[in-house]
Amino acid sequence: MNKHIPPEVKLKEMKPKFPRKAVFIDVQKPGGTAYGENISIGIKTVAEVAKREGWQFVIKDLEEFGLRRAYGLKITVPHLLKTSQREIEEADLVGITSTSPSHWAAIRIAETIAAMNPKAMIVKGGVHETYAAEYLQNKSEYPVDISFVGEADLSFRLLLRAIQERGELRGIPGICFKDETGRVIKTTSRIERVAPESFVLPSPELVDREAAFALLDKGNFEEGLAIPTQMVRVQSMRGCGFGCEFCAIKGKSRRVEPESFVKYLDAVLRAKGTDTVFFEDALFTIESHPAFSTLRRWTSDFAQEVRKRIPQLRFGIQSRSDCMDEKTIKMLYDAGCRSAYVGVETLSNATLRSINKALEAEAQIRAIEAIQKGGIRITASLICDIGTDQDFRRTVETLDRLEVAEVFMEAEKVFPGTKIAQGKEEEVFRFYDQPQSISTDNREDNDSFLIREIGLINERYAMAKAILESNYYKREMGHWIRNS
Numbered sequence: 142m143n144k145h146i147p148p149e150v151k152l153k154e155m156k157p158k159f160p161r162k163a164v165f166i167d168v169q170k171p172g173g174t175a176y177g178e179n180i181s182i183g184i185k186t187v188a189e190v191a192k193r194e195g196w197q198f199v200i201k202d203l204e205e206f207g208l209r210r211a212y213g214l215k216i217t218v219p220h221l222l223k224t225s226q227r228e229i230e231e232a233d234l235v236g237i238t239s240t241s242p243s244h245w246a247a248i249r250i251a252e253t254i255a256a257m258n259p260k261a262m263i264v265k266g267g268v269h270e271t272y273a274a275e276y277l278q279n280k281s282e283y284p285v286d287i288s289f290v291g292e293a294d295l296s297f298r299l300l301l302r303a304i305q306e307r308g309e310l311r312g313i314p315g316i317c318f319k320d321e322t323g324r325v326i327k328t329t330s331r332i333e334r335v336a337p338e339s340f341v342l343p344s345p346e347l348v349d350r351e352a353a354f355a356l357l358d359k360g361n362f363e364e365g366l367a368i369p370t371q372m373v374r375v376q377s378m379r380g381c382g383f384g385c386e387f388c389a390i391k392g393k394s395r396r397v398e399p400e401s402f403v404k405y406l407d408a409v410l411r412a413k414g415t416d417t418v419f420f421e422d423a424l425f426t427i428e429s430h431p432a433f434s435t436l437r438r439w440t441s442d443f444a445q446e447v448r449k450r451i452p453q454l455r456f457g458i459q460s461r462s463d464c465m466d467e468k469t470i471k472m473l474y475d476a477g478c479r480s481a482y483v484g485v486e487t488l489s490n491a492t493l494r495s496i497n498k499a500l501e502a503e504a505q506i507r508a509i510e511a512i513q514k515g516g517i518r519i520t521a522s523l524i525c526d527i528g529t530d531q532d533f534r535r536t537v538e539t540l541d542r543l544e545v546a547e548v549f550m551e552a553e554k555v556f557p558g559t560k561i562a563q564g565k566e567e568e569v570f571r572f573y574d575q576p577q578s579i580s581t582d583n584r585e586d587n588d589s590f591l592i593r594e595i596g597l598i599n600e601r602y603a604m605a606k607a608i609l610e611s612n613y614y615k616r617e618m619g620h621w622i623r624n625s
């Protein structure tokens with residue numbers, strides 16, 4: 142391996158030039174591409190920052206192939222990167238994003254890039270780096286020069302300026318790197334509550350189109366439409382605020398103002414020639430919950446703006462059943478909402494309490510009925526390996542009886558930064574450093590730190606199959622779509 146040049150030295154040695162060049166890489170989806178073939182919004186957001194700073198860049202999507210599969214076929218990382226060899230050799234900066242399950246793949250890629258272009262500044266961000274930055278930078282050989290901790294809309298801009306103006310790394314908030322002596326430097330956290338208007342939204346040309354999810358595909362629901370619908374994914378929100386014990390989303394929820402968001406949405410849809418959207422906001426209707434009343438008017442203002450500007454809009458959201466009251470359901474339907482991905486987890490009260498979900502099963506059932514009655518199709522998301530066999534069986538039978546349009550389940554996982562990772566951080570970090578050779582029958586569990594026995598998890602998938610297969614078709618193990 143080449144001797145690693147510390148980032149502060151790299152920065153000093155960079156020759157003045159303009160425009161500068163960057164390569165951004167989205168690594169892989171451990172679960173394959175069943176839930177979308179699209180490049181992550183995170184890497185598009187940092188690419189947008191680079192664009193605004195006048196940098197030239199390419200975005201390389203290795204997800205189309207998947208490093209896990211590539212390894213199975215004995216294809217090496219250099220081979221995968223060959224199509225971008227010239228761009229990588231000419232790059233001043235290479236930016237990589239990953240979740241925890243795709244972290245090991247990102248590191249293989251960073252190692253290869255460091256060998257291909259030892260002078261390039263290699264930076265990495267995303268949810269894994271957010272929680273593991275210091276641990277990772279402490280390693281004797283870590284091929285990433287600078288780890289970004291948390292949202293990078295501001296800190297990445299400051300890095301690009303520091304490169305351009307030969308500035309200092311130490312004044313940039315929310316980064317972690319090694320100095321010349323090998324000491325780990327972690328700068329102050331990013332500013333927690335930057336104004337919503339300082340959100341960077343990827344410009345329309347950076348947003349991709351993809352085949353719509355089954356519940357948003359008009360061909361499945363509107364007569365005479367056989368052409369598969371195309372959709373885009375956008376996001377108006379950062380953070381959540383609920384703090385469920387297994388969830389890696391932290392921080393208070395913040396949103397782009399509804400008016401400017403709808404203007405942005407209109408521009409994206411026109412550029413992409415579609416009217417179908419899936420919102421990646423963690424909890425689209427959060428302000429319908431009494432605990433989040435400060436955001437109270439967001440959904441109604443959004444719905445009003447949509448009716449004015451994009452009356453043909455069709456969209457899907459993610460939410461919780463206690464954030465979907467009748468008024469909200471009607472408002473959403475009138476604005477074009479046709480699907481809601483709802484985190485049900487289980488319909489056993491004891492198990493709901495044990496995972497801190499702050500929801501009662503009866504209330505969830507009432508909400509599911511109301512949402513469906515309101516014309517919005519539901520994807521019910523479950524954690525398959527919590528509670529007893531009987532709890533799980535009853536949960537799946539109830540969803541079948543309620544005729545929910547889609548049932549999606551996966552095993553409970555431990556991700557860094559979550560409440561369930563507390564006390565075993567080192568073990569969790571170490572796990573995600575390596576590719577894992579074992580997994581359950583559901584590809585969504587690939588490369589993840591599972592809590593329970595694989596045998597038990599697979600039995601639960603089989604149990605769900607036995608219940609659902611007469612009325613649902615199997616998209617993947619753990620992912621069922623209702624026949625009618």
Ligand code: B12
Pocket residue numbers: 168169170171172176177179180181182183184186187235236237238239240241242243264265266267268269289291292293294297374376380387388389390421422423551556557585586
């Ligand atoms: C959208 C999404 C997906 C989509 C992605 C497709 C798409 N077109 O975007 C799909 C469905 C494919 C997906 C798949 C998976 N996802 Co997902 N996903 C999300 C979701 C809902 C939104 C992510 C997002 O777009 N955020 C918006 C951007 C702007 O924020 P961001 O990504 O954090 O990026 C900012 C910073 O992190 C930083 N940053 C990020 N990358 C980089 C790179 C550089 C170079 C720099 C400088 C900065 C930087 O700057 C950005 C701007 O501030 C999040 C939950 C959430 N609400 O955040 C879960 C989430 C990221 N997913 C998660 C997981 C686990 C998965 C899966 C493994 C599925 C599974 N089995 O659970 C797969 C694997 C994906 C992979 N590549 O590894 C977890 C990750 C937990 C963890 N520690 O790993 C999350 C947090 C959900 C959760 N509740 O726990 N996902």
Ligand code: SF4
Pocket residue numbers: 381382383384385388389390423424461484
């Ligand atoms: S699971 Fe849903 S409600 Fe809970 S913290 Fe995560 S995004 Fe928020």
